[in-house]
Amino acid sequence: MSDLVTGDAVVLGLRPARLPSRALAILVDLAVYLSGYGMISIGLTVATYGLDNALQAAVAVASFVLLLVGVPIAVETLTHGRSLGKLACGLRVVREDGGPIRFRHALVRGAMGVVELLMTLGVVACIASLVSERGRRLGDVFAGTLVIRERVPGNRVMPVPPPPPWLAGRFTALDLSAVPDGLWLAVRQYLTRMDQLDPQMGAALAARLADDVVARTGTPPPAGVPAAAFLMAVVHERQSRDAARAFGATAQAAQAAQAMAPPVVPVGAPVAPYPYVAPAAPVVPVAPAAPVAPVVPAVAPAPRSGFAPPA
Incomplete structure (x- = not known):
C-alpha cells in the first residue's frame, strides 16, 4: 500500500500496479497499435507501389516510429497517463509525487519502451518490474513515474473525522x-x-x-x-x-403523500351507520285560480228638491 500526494494536494490511497495487470494493459495497447500499424502499412504499400525501394523503406520506418512510438506518447500525454489498455485494467501513469504526467514523462517512457517492450519482447520490462519494490520498469525509473491502480473497493472509503x-x-x-x-x-x-x-x-x-x-x-x-x-x-x-x-x-x-391518501379503517373496527333521511314528499301542481271580475260599486241618484225648475 502506498499513499501518494498529488501536486494538487490530493492524497491517493491506491496501490501500485503489479506485473500481471500491467502486462495485460500493455498487451491490449500493443494489439490496438499493431492492428492500426498493419492497416496503415497495407495502405502505404499500395500508395507507394512502383516507387524506389529506399523510399518505401523510409516510409515504412517513419510509419513504424509514428504509430508504435509517437502515438503512445501522444495518448499518454493527452489522457494524463490513461491509455486504452490502462483504462480497461483500471490503471494510470502518474508522477512519483502522484501528480499527472506531462510530455517529457511520456517521451522517456515511450523511448525506453522501444527497448524494453519491442526489441526484447518485454523481457527487460518484466525483470525490472519484478525486481522493483513498486513494480516499475526502466522507463518509469528514468521518467520518474509510477503506474497505480485507480479502482478502489468501496469498503476502503474512510469517514471524515468530526471537528472540535x-x-x-x-x-x-x-x-x-x-x-x-x-x-x-x-x-x-x-x-x-x-x-x-x-x-x-x-x-x-x-x-x-x-x-x-x-x-x-x-x-x-x-x-x-x-x-x-x-x-x-x-x-x-x-x-x-x-x-x-x-x-x-x-x-x-411523505407529508404530501399522507395528505392525499384515503383514511385507513382498522380491520374489525365498528363502522358508524349513516343517518336515515326520509324522502321528500312529491310536489302536487296547483291549478291556477279563475279570474275574478272587478266589482263596480252602484252610484245612487242624487235626491231631487221640492221646487220646480225655472221656465
Missing part, C-alpha cells in the same frame, strides 16, 4: 456554493489520511487547502483556528446541509 466541539455550528452562514467538487474531494481525501502523513507535510497541505476554501467562500476563518480543524468544520457543515436538504425533501414528500 468548540467549532460546531460556527460556519452555518458560510457560502459554500462556489467550492468545486474537486476541491471537496481533495479536502476529504486529506482529512481521511492526514494521520498517515508527515506532520510538516500535512500542515502545509492543510494550509494550502484551507486557503483554497477561503478563496472560494470569501470569508476568512476565525483567528487562531488551525487549518485542519477549519477544514473539518467546513466539511461537517456541508454534510449537515446535504443531510438536512435530503431529509427535508423526504419529509415533505
Whole structure:
C-alpha cells in the first residue's frame, strides 16, 4: 500500500500496479497499435507501389516510429497517463509525487519502451518490474513515474473525522456554493489520511487547502483556528446541509403523500351507520285560480228638491 500526494494536494490511497495487470494493459495497447500499424502499412504499400525501394523503406520506418512510438506518447500525454489498455485494467501513469504526467514523462517512457517492450519482447520490462519494490520498469525509473491502480473497493472509503466541539455550528452562514467538487474531494481525501502523513507535510497541505476554501467562500476563518480543524468544520457543515436538504425533501414528500391518501379503517373496527333521511314528499301542481271580475260599486241618484225648475 502506498499513499501518494498529488501536486494538487490530493492524497491517493491506491496501490501500485503489479506485473500481471500491467502486462495485460500493455498487451491490449500493443494489439490496438499493431492492428492500426498493419492497416496503415497495407495502405502505404499500395500508395507507394512502383516507387524506389529506399523510399518505401523510409516510409515504412517513419510509419513504424509514428504509430508504435509517437502515438503512445501522444495518448499518454493527452489522457494524463490513461491509455486504452490502462483504462480497461483500471490503471494510470502518474508522477512519483502522484501528480499527472506531462510530455517529457511520456517521451522517456515511450523511448525506453522501444527497448524494453519491442526489441526484447518485454523481457527487460518484466525483470525490472519484478525486481522493483513498486513494480516499475526502466522507463518509469528514468521518467520518474509510477503506474497505480485507480479502482478502489468501496469498503476502503474512510469517514471524515468530526471537528472540535468548540467549532460546531460556527460556519452555518458560510457560502459554500462556489467550492468545486474537486476541491471537496481533495479536502476529504486529506482529512481521511492526514494521520498517515508527515506532520510538516500535512500542515502545509492543510494550509494550502484551507486557503483554497477561503478563496472560494470569501470569508476568512476565525483567528487562531488551525487549518485542519477549519477544514473539518467546513466539511461537517456541508454534510449537515446535504443531510438536512435530503431529509427535508423526504419529509415533505411523505407529508404530501399522507395528505392525499384515503383514511385507513382498522380491520374489525365498528363502522358508524349513516343517518336515515326520509324522502321528500312529491310536489302536487296547483291549478291556477279563475279570474275574478272587478266589482263596480252602484252610484245612487242624487235626491231631487221640492221646487220646480225655472221656465
